[in-house]
Ligand code: SF4
């Protein structure tokens with residue numbers, strides 16, 4: 001399943017809960033220079049939505065996306 005994680009930077013307060021609850025956090029989440037979190041790699045995300053559920057400002061959107069090319073082999 002291809003998943004995309006979109007964080008609204010305006011809403012993110014940098015609390016780090018998304019990171020704390022994500023089972024694959026180090027492979028998915030990073031903190032930017034402003035102390036806000038973003039998903040840099042969606043490959044390991046399995047759409048559990050823990051991050052979105054725990055975000056106090058509802059800054060996270062977990063979106064299922066259709067793969068562009070079925071024959072690419074990955075996923
Ligand atoms: S849980 Fe939400 S507000 Fe907290 S760091 Fe993650 S995206 Fe930002």
Ligand code: SF4
Pocket residue numbers: 005021022023024025028039044045046047048049050051052062
């Ligand atoms: S949906 Fe689950 S696996 Fe994906 S980033 Fe959020 S907590 Fe991590």
